[in-house]
Amino acid sequence: MLEQKSTEPELPEVEQGTLFDKEELDRLHVQRTQWEEGLVKKSVERIPEQDNLITTSGVPIERLYTPEDVRGLDYQHDLGYPGAYPYTRGVQPTMYRAKPWTMRMFAGFGTAEDTNKRFKYLLQQGQTGLSVAFDMATLYGYDTDHPLAAGEFGKCGVAISSLADMEVLFEGLPLDKITTSMTINSPASAIWAMYIANAEKRGFSMAQLGGTLQNDILKEYSAQKEFLFPPEPSMRLVTDTIEFGTRHMPRWNTISISGYHIREAGATAVQELAFTLADGLAYVDAALARGLKIDEFAPRLSFFFDVHNDFFEEIAKFRAGRRLWARLMKERYGAKDPRSMMLRCHAQTAGVSLTAQQPENNIIRTTIQALAAVLGGTNSLHTNSLDEALALPTESAALIALRTQQVIASESGVTNTIDPLGGSYFLEELTERTEKAALGYIERIDALGGVLACIQNGFFQREIAESAYRYQQEIDQHKRTIVGVNDYAIEEHIKVPTLYVDYEGEKAQIARLARVRHERNNQATQRALENLKRVAEGTENTMPAILEAVKSYATLGEIMDVFRDVFGDYMEPAVF
Structure with missing residues (x-):
């Protein structure tokens, strides 16, 4: 198969640069400090903030984000355009608009x-x-x-x-x-x-x-x-x-x-x-x-x-x-x-x-x-x-x-x-x-x-x-709220309709499986499974042999048993 070549035009390379200049960031830093020491301090004294606000990965969440927090962001290098490297904004040029x-x-x-x-x-x-x-x-x-x-x-x-x-x-x-x-x-x-x-x-x-x-x-x-x-x-x-x-x-x-x-x-x-x-x-x-x-x-x-x-x-x-x-x-x-x-x-x-x-x-x-x-x-x-x-x-x-x-x-x-x-x-x-x-x-x-x-x-x-x-x-410890579980719980009798599988379907499935085993050409199936075992024991790609077995109506269990025989079962090592 020939190597695939892209027909998409590449965007021109541009000089890297951040979105914010240093003087503006310095001004923002001064303003933010004034805001925190003034309005925020008075507000927190009156109504304290919640402690330990973090993401599920444990990343602390700051009170406010400003250009200071993304001072190193380079638009072309870090974001780019949809459908273009590095694909931060999406893999298709027009995404859901199309x-x-x-x-x-x-x-x-x-x-x-x-x-x-x-x-x-x-x-x-x-x-x-x-x-x-x-x-x-x-x-x-x-x-x-x-x-x-x-x-x-x-x-x-x-x-x-x-x-x-x-x-x-x-x-x-x-x-x-x-x-x-x-x-x-x-x-x-x-x-x-x-x-x-x-x-x-x-x-x-x-x-x-x-x-x-x-x-x-x-x-x-x-x-x-x-x-x-x-x-x-x-x-x-x-x-x-x-x-x-x-x-x-x-x-x-x-x-x-x-x-x-x-x-x-x-x-x-x-x-x-x-x-x-x-x-x-x-x-x-x-x-x-x-x-x-x-x-x-x-x-x-x-x-x-x-x-x-x-x-x-x-x-x-x-x-x-x-x-x-x-x-x-x-x-x-x-x-x-x-x-x-x-x-x-x-x-x-x-x-x-x-x-x-x-x-x-x-x-x-x-x-x-x-x-x-x-x-x-x-x-x-x-x-x-x-x-x-x-x-x-x-x-x-x-x-x-x-x-x-x-x-x-x-x-x-x-x-x-x-x-x-x-x-x-x-x-x-x-x-x-x-x-x-x-x-x-x-x-x-x-x-x-x-x-x-x-x-x-x-x-x-x-x-x-x-x-x-x-x-x-x-x-x-109630550091996370799950509504209805560890907070806002109520005594309830669940009345949601649920779907259950009956045993008649299982009987029909087993009957079809028995019919397959009876009606297929069992000699052809056996030859296909033997060929699959030969391939599995070697280095050939197994897919053609699996296809041959499937088309002869070898069952899933029979095919997997060939692999179990050749490869063995895996027991997970104990982890402490």
């Missing part, structure tokens, strides 16, 4: 039939992309009838055991016109192969397919813990998908490097950003070691971030992340294609912030978080439903969550101009602090031997655990 972000609601429960109906309903209601949640058995690479899958069918997503399930899941959907995101990690290559095989059966070529595969195995070891194999062979499988997608699927993001699960495990905003970008750099290094060129594959890397309650810190996180990633790609790896330097991301409002108490309050939390993601410049967004602290989202709750995005996009006016908070003294200073703190973490990770070494020595796990403990302490 079209809003992709509204991609995460959905999946029960059978493939159930989820297919939910997909069609959400598309009818104005959703613009699909995002698939898989159940626990699928996430761990087991078929629905496996003993370890008992009791987990369809409860946190849809059950997919074979190509037959994938055919039902996407029945009647225009796979060449929509983009599909799939949240799957250890079994990602097999699930992706099922998606590709189903599309080809329906007449869609690989090159027509657009979407994103989460496929980020590194964050599993530090946060979500849904790993199957040791880190090294797991990284091989991820690199196989990156290479295969680069060669055959130009519209597909072969990995979504995920900070979401790191944040949900208890990390701060700074840790989420730093650990996610560090994981991204590890994938870049692996792809380069495979022989790919940076500008071949980097344009299709994508990211996935959490959006928590601290409004301005979340906005700063997105802006700092774009700038830091652009600088790393350009300065560390010598990327030339502007698309290689763009941090394109999906965002999801914080599941961990939702409360079972007074669940209607979750609508308000989600709205604030969604607005922060939009003001931060996200490329696509999922908004959580009000009932997710209790059960799977009902159809009506999912609709409210989707309408939240639509109201922001259509009624708030925040899409009318690009990066409307850019230039805010507070936001620019917070963006700078966030970038420096994240880079400091990345440098520590490098010094400790890189991401794989930090997984083995427990660095990530300890940092996240300490942050989670500190945050919970702040809530318990």
